[in-house]
Amino acid sequence: MTVSPAIPPSQLRLSVAPMMDWTDTHCRVFHRHLAPHARLYTEMVHANAVIHGDRSRLLALDPVEHPVALQLGGSEPGLLAQAAQIGTAHGFDEINLNCGCPSDRVQAGRFGACLMREPQLVADSVAAMVAALEDRGVDVPVTIKCRLGVDDDHDWGHFLAFIDTVAAAGCRMFVIHARNAWLQGLSPKENREVPPLRYDWAYQLKRERPQLQIIVNGGIATHEEATQHLEHADGAMLGRAAYHDPYLLHRLDVAWFGGALKTRGELLRGLRPYIESQLARGVHLKHITRHLLGLFAGERGGRAFRQVLSEGAHKSGADWSLIEQALSLTESSQDMRDEPALGQTLGSGQARA
The missing domain is CATH 3.20.20.70 (Aldolase class I)
Incomplete structure (x- = not known):
């Protein structure tokens, strides 16, 4: 045998x-x-x-x-x-x-x-x-x-x-x-x-x-x-x-095998050459982006990321700029988390005004 x-x-x-x-x-x-x-x-x-x-x-x-x-x-x-x-x-x-x-x-x-x-x-x-x-x-x-x-x-x-x-x-x-x-x-x-x-x-x-x-x-x-x-x-x-929740894969890979933990945006932008090469071959963007929708699962701005891609990827001429738009919108939402709340930037009297 x-x-x-x-x-x-x-x-x-x-x-x-x-x-x-x-x-x-x-x-x-x-x-x-x-x-x-x-x-x-x-x-x-x-x-x-x-x-x-x-x-x-x-x-x-x-x-x-x-x-x-x-x-x-x-x-x-x-x-x-x-x-x-x-x-x-x-x-x-x-x-x-x-x-x-x-x-x-x-x-x-x-x-x-x-x-x-x-x-x-x-x-x-x-x-x-x-x-x-x-x-x-x-x-x-x-x-x-x-x-x-x-x-x-x-x-x-x-x-x-x-x-x-x-x-x-x-x-x-x-x-x-x-x-x-x-x-x-x-x-x-x-x-x-x-x-x-x-x-x-x-x-x-x-x-x-x-x-x-x-x-x-x-x-x-x-x-x-x-x-x-x-x-x-x-x-x-x-x-x-x-x-x-594909980012879970990245976290496990880094934890089990070593390497630097990258942000979701870094990972996705690293995929740009592949995506653009596929678009050049006649592949429609929607066939790729449908697999990306969960990248920001559970994160602030994740819903906006999914919405931009879901609504735009099927349109004629959709290209990398749509993904960049979704990323920029999501990253802007996440940056807002780090800004102090209104009550923290103003004095107590101003906050009540």
């Missing part, structure tokens, strides 16, 4: 989850700019789409994104093996198989979270991908992202058997979304929020299978929560928190 290559530990500590309709190449370039050491993931792409679809769009990849993983959907080992070869030929540093998405479309196609009920099929798929990459002389890891179980299956033994079966096929790294997936009765959004989180299962898996690389995912919303997971696992994967 061929074992998939290990991922360097430093590349596992911080990662951004694959998120449908969100983690496209523009989003990943932005996140890379914020967090130079994070591991990034594409949206899930079905193996059939990789083989037969528009690869220039589906597999779009900027060199700055590395290390970046291609997440595949599917349940046919031969097709997954072919898609994995195509993905690595396009430069992706990891092939990740989705075993956690609970959407109706995924269920109808017998992939995603459904695969947790078919550990041998997952193992066969992993073995096929690992062998296909080895045949091509490609040293790229094949990994899994899964849940703890499906519906009301809360049996630790079932979960561990799934992991062991897949690991025996050559998989070393597992991203554990630490809650069950409900295939009936909950929407995909509810599946990210309603089933209770059980991080202890991911921690126990790492203790019992220390040779495996285990990443914790699900519900991680703060700097403190992310840091705590590093005490029990090889890394923390952030999803919606990284998207809605």
Whole structure:
């Protein structure tokens, strides 16, 4: 049996989850700019789409994104093996198989979270991908992202058997979304929020299978929560928190890897060359700025920042000047915080006048 290559530990500590309709190449370039050491993931792409679809769009990849993983959907080992070869030929540093998405479309196609009920099929798929990459002389890891179980299956033994079966096929790294997936009765959004989180299962898996690389995912919303997971696992994967509050990524990267903490404005202005190069290629500004809207989340002026970009980015001819306008307005709002209040600048008698 061929074992998939290990991922360097430093590349596992911080990662951004694959998120449908969100983690496209523009989003990943932005996140890379914020967090130079994070591991990034594409949206899930079905193996059939990789083989037969528009690869220039589906597999779009900027060199700055590395290390970046291609997440595949599917349940046919031969097709997954072919898609994995195509993905690595396009430069992706990891092939990740989705075993956690609970959407109706995924269920109808017998992939995603459904695969947790078919550990041998997952193992066969992993073995096929690992062998296909080895045949091509490609040293790229094949990994899994899964849940703890499906519906009301809360049996630790079932979960561990799934992991062991897949690991025996050559998989070393597992991203554990630490809650069950409900295939009936909950929407995909509810599946990210309603089933209770059980991080202890991911921690126990790492203790019992220390040779495996285990990443914790699900519900991680703060700097403190992310840091705590590093005490029990090889890394923390952030999803919606990284998207809605992307500055959190920057703070984590600096705290965990070192470097100087930059302001939000400095980070965004550093992205100007990329944005202008994309505009020159005919990309509409709205396709980039939609990923920037949370940069000032929770900050004074954040609403104005979002409003300027949301209202202006879709207009014909929108360019960097719109982003500069949003930044200037926001930074002016923040500067006002440092000005003394009226009562502090005037004498008490004047303040009452």
